Amino acid sequence: MRKLVRIPRRKPLEEAEIIVIPMIDVMMFLLFFYMVASLAMVIQAGLPVNLPKASTASNHSSQNITITIQRDGATFLNTTPTPLNRLADALRALHVTDKDLVIINADKDVLHGVVVEAMDQARQAGVTQFAIAAVK
Structure with a gap:
């Protein structure tokens, strides 16, 4: 005598789905992480000087053009030594526009007239x- 073995019928498999929302969350996290990390890697182009303190100072680290005036009166455009009377020509050589921000990075002991002369040279360009650099 033969016995019939009944094999239960399988339920039809549900179609696999890709859940997109967690993937979007991960991609947004990576985007923000790389944006913040890239901002931290930007270095100010000026030279170190003894900056004056200001309670409302903010950290600007992503500017391209910095005029540094040291205590002894030496003037630098970014890191290149530039005489004060040749500053306008050097800025024109960099092809500055009216949309560019120039940071004046002057030592706290530099005379006000020297800073004004540097700003005047930049305006001529x-x-x-x-922006005037200061530390908190």
Whole structure:
């Protein structure tokens, strides 16, 4: 006598789905992480000087053009030594526009007239936006 073995019928498999929302969350996290990390890697182009303190100072680290005036009166455009009377020509050589921000990075013991002369030279080159560097 033969016995019949019944094999239960399988349920049909559900179709696999890709859940997109966790993937979007991970991609947004990576995007923000790399944006913040890239901001931390930008280095200011100026030379170190003894900056004055200001309670409202902010950290600007992503600017391209820095005019540094040291205590002894030496003037630098980014890191290149530039005489104060040749600063406008050097800025024109960098092709500055009125949208560029120039940071004045002057030592706290530099005379005010020297800073004004540097700003005047930059204005002659077409610069209209300035920032004065300070530390908190």
